[in-house]
Amino acid sequence: MKEHIVVNSLLTLAAASMLGPAEHRRVEKHLRECEACRAELKEWTLLASALRELPTPQAPPRLVLQTQRILAYAISFQESQVSRFVLALLVLFSWLVTFVTLRFVSLLDIPLARWLDVSSITVWIAYIGVTWLATAFAVGLLVKHRQQEGKII
Amino acid sequence: MDQPFELIFGTLMTFESEAMRLSSGDTEVIAQLVERYQHRLYRYLLRLVSRPSTAEDLFQQTWMRVIERMRHYDPRRSFEGWLFAVAHNLAIDHLRRRQPESLDEPLPSGETQSDLTRSSNPGALELLLSKERASCVLDAVSELPLAFREVITLRFEEEMKLEEIATVLALPMGTVKTRLHRAMKALRLILSRKMQNGTMP
Numbered sequence: 375m376k377e378h379i380v381v382n383s384l385l386t387l388a389a390a391s392m393l394g395p396a397e398h399r400r401v402e403k404h405l406r407e408c409e410a411c412r413a414e415l416k417e418w419t420l421l422a423s424a425l426r427e428l429p430t431p432q433a434p435p436r437l438v439l440q441t442q443r444i445l446a447y448a449i450s451f452q453e454s455q456v457s458r459f460v461l462a463l464l465v466l467f468s469w470l471v472t473f474v475t476l477r478f479v480s481l482l483d484i485p486l487a488r489w490l491d492v493s494s495i496t497v498w499i500a501y502i503g504v505t506w507l508a509t510a511f512a513v514g515l516l517v518k519h520r521q522q523e524g525k526i527i
Numbered sequence: 528m529d530q531p532f533e534l535i536f537g538t539l540m541t542f543e544s545e546a547m548r549l550s551s552g553d554t555e556v557i558a559q560l561v562e563r564y565q566h567r568l569y570r571y572l573l574r575l576v577s578r579p580s581t582a583e584d585l586f587q588q589t590w591m592r593v594i595e596r597m598r599h600y601d602p603r604r605s606f607e608g609w610l611f612a613v614a615h616n617l618a619i620d621h622l623r624r625r626q627p628e629s630l631d632e633p634l635p636s637g638e639t640q641s642d643l644t645r646s647s648n649p650g651a652l653e654l655l656l657s658k659e660r661a662s663c664v665l666d667a668v669s670e671l672p673l674a675f676r677e678v679i680t681l682r683f684e685e686e687m688k689l690e691e692i693a694t695v696l697a698l699p700m701g702t703v704k705t706r707l708h709r710a711m712k713a714l715r716l717i718l719s720r721k722m723q724n725g726t727m728p
Contacts, residue, residue: 389711421711426686427661430684445561446558
């Protein structure tokens with residue numbers, strides 16, 4: 375009787391094909407000798423098959439298209455954020471290079487080095503100003519290009 | 528002869544490479560995934576929240592969340608399980624805000640879950656399901672509490688295995704089994720009651 379109660383409580387899961395191998399063997403063994411459980415399993419199996427055959431509601435096509443567009447925009451926005459970070463790093467790097475090259479070139483015995491007299495504050499300002507303007511111009515162009523891409527999407 | 532082999536392993540390889548491309552933020556592969564899972568994800572969300580407009584909102588939110596977290600996605604993990612887990616969390620958050628619901632909440636009829644675990648009249652189900660079963664079963668499923676509806680749809684409609692359901696719901700496998708057992712019992716009771724009340728087609 376105890377076995378009947380235990381197995382009976384497993385019949386729902388048997389119909390759902392969710393039994394482990396040991397439970398499966400136990401149910402199979404009991405079913406061979408219990409007609410009531412066989413009849414009940416038949417009912418649960420019927421219910422399980424009715425659930426498997428439920429009609430699938432279709433996602434509206436406009437929802438899929440809209441989602442794809444939103445995702446494409448979100449990805450490009452994420453990428454543009456990454457690009458801005460990379461650009462900021464590049465600007466910092468270019469400043470560093472500017473500083474290092476100016477010091478290095480000024481130590482060489484060439485006409486350019488003589489012109490780039492680091493002791494002159496005017497040369498310092500001019501050299502840094504030119505590199506700064508060139509970098510800002512390049513960054514501005516890239517950001518504008520990114521924004522236009524975003525609008526198109 | 529090699530066709531089944533290629534079919535199985537070719538599909539697996541496609542999924543794996545797609546998962547790799549997903550984690551690198553490939554827009555093309557994301558568009559393909561949205562298309563592939565459109566009906567299944569929508570159905571799952573619709574079963575959970577019942578309202579089509581809410582299911583549509585959650586559908587978009589799910590994919591947005593996928594995009595936000597795709598760089599942290601582990602390609603060795605099942606994409607399907609991950610996707611449905613994201614959808615599950617969003618739907619639960621939404622329902623908690625709108626209509627707090629738990630397993631202990633009484634059903635619309637006033638019965639509690641413990642009432643539902645008792646077996647209903649045996650034999651009635653066969654007669655019941657021999658009629659227009661799709662509409663009556665769907666109607667009965669919609670009357671189940673959220674936790675039961677969800678496990679039913681994951682097992683029978685999404686055809687997920689026990690491990691996958693446990694991953695999506697973040698529950699131990701034993702709890703998933705118990706929940707499914709109780710859900711089926713509850714469903715049978717609702718169907719029997721509908722038949723007795725003459726509300727079945």
